[in-house]
Amino acid sequence: MSAVFRLTDSTLRDGSHALSHQFTVDQVRAVVRGLDAAGVPVIEVSHGDGLGGSSFNYGFSGTDEMHLLAAAVDEAEHAKIAVLLLPGIGIKEDLIRAHAVGATVARIATHCTEADISQQHISLAKELGMEAVGFLMMSHMTPPEALLEEAKKMESYGADCVYVVDSAGAMTIDDARRRVATLKDRLTCQVGIHAHNNLSLAVANSLAALEEGVDQVDGCTTGLGAGAGNCPTEVLVAACERSGYQTGVEPMSLVDVADDVVRPLKPTQGVIDGDGLMLGYAGVYGSFLLHARRAAERHGVDSKEILLELGRRQVVGGQEDMIIDVAVELERRAAEAQASQL
Amino acid sequence: MPVPCAIVGSGNIGTDLMYKLLRSDVLDLRAVVGIDPESEGLRRAREHGLVGTPEGVDWLFGDDADGIAVVFEATSAWVHRQNAPRYAEAGIRAIDLTPAKLGPAVVPTVNLDEHLDAPNVNMITCGGQATTPIVAAVRSVTDVPYAEIVSTVASKSAGPGTRQNIDEFTKTTSSCLVEVGGADHGKAIMILNPAEPPILMRNTVFCALPEGYDADAVSDAILAMEKAVAAYVPGYHLTSPPVFDEGPFATPGGPAAARVITLIEVEGAADYFPPYAGNLDIMTAAATQVGEAVARHLMEVPA
Numbered sequence: 001m002s003a004v005f006r007l008t009d010s011t012l013r014d015g016s017h018a019l020s021h022q023f024t025v026d027q028v029r030a031v032v033r034g035l036d037a038a039g040v041p042v043i044e045v046s047h048g049d050g051l052g053g054s055s056f057n058y059g060f061s062g063t064d065e066m067h068l069l070a071a072a073v074d075e076a077e078h079a080k081i082a083v084l085l086l087p088g089i090g091i092k093e094d095l096i097r098a099h100a101v102g103a104t105v106a107r108i109a110t111h112c113t114e115a116d117i118s119q120q121h122i123s124l125a126k127e128l129g130m131e132a133v134g135f136l137m138m139s140h141m142t143p144p145e146a147l148l149e150e151a152k153k154m155e156s157y158g159a160d161c162v163y164v165v166d167s168a169g170a171m172t173i174d175d176a177r178r179r180v181a182t183l184k185d186r187l188t189c190q191v192g193i194h195a196h197n198n199l200s201l202a203v204a205n206s207l208a209a210l211e212e213g214v215d216q217v218d219g220c221t222t223g224l225g226a227g228a229g230n231c232p233t234e235v236l237v238a239a240c241e242r243s244g245y246q247t248g249v250e251p252m253s254l255v256d257v258a259d260d261v262v263r264p265l266k267p268t269q270g271v272i273d274g275d276g277l278m279l280g281y282a283g284v285y286g287s288f289l290l291h292a293r294r295a296a297e298r299h300g301v302d303s304k305e306i307l308l309e310l311g312r313r314q315v316v317g318g319q320e321d322m323i324i325d326v327a328v329e330l331e332r333r334a335a336e337a338q339a340s341q342l
Numbered sequence: 343m344p345v346p347c348a349i350v351g352s353g354n355i356g357t358d359l360m361y362k363l364l365r366s367d368v369l370d371l372r373a374v375v376g377i378d379p380e381s382e383g384l385r386r387a388r389e390h391g392l393v394g395t396p397e398g399v400d401w402l403f404g405d406d407a408d409g410i411a412v413v414f415e416a417t418s419a420w421v422h423r424q425n426a427p428r429y430a431e432a433g434i435r436a437i438d439l440t441p442a443k444l445g446p447a448v449v450p451t452v453n454l455d456e457h458l459d460a461p462n463v464n465m466i467t468c469g470g471q472a473t474t475p476i477v478a479a480v481r482s483v484t485d486v487p488y489a490e491i492v493s494t495v496a497s498k499s500a501g502p503g504t505r506q507n508i509d510e511f512t513k514t515t516s517s518c519l520v521e522v523g524g525a526d527h528g529k530a531i532m533i534l535n536p537a538e539p540p541i542l543m544r545n546t547v548f549c550a551l552p553e554g555y556d557a558d559a560v561s562d563a564i565l566a567m568e569k570a571v572a573a574y575v576p577g578y579h580l581t582s583p584p585v586f587d588e589g590p591f592a593t594p595g596g597p598a599a600a601r602v603i604t605l606i607e608v609e610g611a612a613d614y615f616p617p618y619a620g621n622l623d624i625m626t627a628a629a630t631q632v633g634e635a636v637a638r639h640l641m642e643v644p645a
Binding site: 054055056057060087088089091092111113114116117119120298313314315316317318319320321322324325328329332 | 490492494497502505506507508509511512513529531532533534535536537541544546548550581582585587591592593594601603605
């Protein structure tokens with residue numbers, strides 16, 4: 001039976017956030033080997049913030065992502081290897097290098113209202129003969145009709161598929177369904193969904209997207225990813241099989257990859273704690289989680305307060321520097337409050 | 343005698359620059375050159391008694407433009423590449439506000455006096471103008487093995503040129519951190535934020551620090567630089583004192599013992615742009631500084 005949607009596993013990209021970008025070549029090989037054998041058609045490998053993301057602001061990679069990419073390409077027998085690139089962080093030269101190493105799918109990500117900064121990079125991907133995917137991050141922040149206009153821009157640049165990306169894990173089932181339905185109705189290219197689990201809705205949102213005919217769905221094995229995690233690939237596949245959606249992936253093999261290979265990397269993955277929930281509740285970019293905890297510790301403030309303030313400020317993906325700004329401000333306010341009591 | 347000058351490009355940047363140059367004692371702004379007769383910028387130029395011509399850059403080489411010694415290029419990198427050889431041939435100094443980067447990069451508080459004789463100087467990017475001074479300040483008291491900046495601007499203040507060439511912004515800015523700022527390695531990140539009401543321009547500068555750095559000296563240098571930039575960009579300020587984090591950090595410039603983080607906000611002077619567009623204000627303010635330095639130099643040196 002052929003699959004009704006194409007699955008992309010992003011454990012080795014979005015999961016990089018959960019491990020503070022410290023994946024090793026051996027870990028990458030083991031994950032790719034397992035996913036490839038289970039029949040996962042696309043595997044994404046990059047720094048969590050995309051190619052060129054290694055930095056003070058997002059965390060330095062433990063191993064150069066090009067080495068990780070080369071290991072993944074070498075290990076995969078059937079799966080295509082994808083990379084993520086955020087214009088403004090990564091540059092065209094990064095994509096050219098990734099393509100030379102063997103990546104064949106380029107996912108170009110912008111904030112949901114800023115699609116026009118992806119033109120150069122989507123065009124380049126097509127010139128290189130890669131599949132190009134547009135990735136509209138923080139899609140919850142703009143209404144379906146406005147999202148459609150941005151998606152149309154990406155389609156006009158040559159995107160083969162445009163994703164509704166719930167970076168903050170803030171979408172309700174209705175939010176996800178309406179966005180996917182609007183794009184499916186009006187785009188000629190494919191439509192994808194990338195869900196996070198901060199409100200415990202990642203699998204449900206993906207199933208709602210499938211009901212609207214979504215063509216591509218993302219997961220991360222065990223949910224390993226930014227914030228409280230992504231749509232867990234093995235759970236998604238099992239739920240799809242039970243709902244009558246053919247996945248083309250062997251569910252029991254995925255369960256083994258999850259338990260034997262990925263879960264040992266972060267045994268607590270899957271827990272939605274207060275900080276994780278705050279991301280979905282306040283609509284804050286998922287990868288801010290660990291940075292907010294570190295800043296909270298350094299400045300002696302509450303990480304939940306940091307996340308809520310970031311939500312109020314309407315910061316977008318990539319603005320990790322504002323975590324420090326907010327932490328310093330909260331620290332100062334606390335000191336002033338204390339001083340006024342003396 | 344003030345030095346006659348013209349602005350090429352009658353869009354947002356050119357118009358904001360016009361208001362700043364009209365206040366100059368050493369530059370005599372005579373014309374704004376555009377290509378669209380309906381341009382708001384040209385209309386405003388005429389309103390202020392300047393020539394506001396839609397004839398394009400050809401006007402500069404006609405008889406009416408006699409004596410123009412300095413031009414400010416506020417078009418696009420592509421157009422500046424076409425125009426630059428003609429300015430050079432006519433002996434007109436070019437101050438380039440596009441990312442064409444044909445001439446050396448100039449940041450007023452760092453290397454204003456180094457390129458006074460260059461036929462063409464480049465103003466880099468808004469992010470470069472906002473952050474390079476801080477890197478140079480830290481570099482004045484310690485080695486900076488790696489510098490990284492994050493520049494976030496309101497979506498409304500980023501025009502189509504920036505959006506379609508975002509790689510040019512990051513690459514030009516990165517190289518400026520090294521070439522002018524003095525860091526061994528540099529990285530620049532640009533973010534667009536669509537929040538309403540629009541956010542003020544934000545810049546964060548991370549400088550890697552070697553073993554044995556003097557935190558007080560680093561802090562003093564940064565705070566002194568804040569004042570120096572604010573002298574010509576009044577809305578330029580730190581949102582908190584410099585933040586020091588102990589490492590170690592595995593940077594592209596090698597292991598660093600610590601880092602210093604400088605959090606900057608730039609509120610525009612609102613000469614023409616709304617106050618949120620500090621990114622555009624810092625470009626035109628810096629170009630004015632450079633233009634005036636060139637003008638003073640030309641007035642001193644007999645032709």
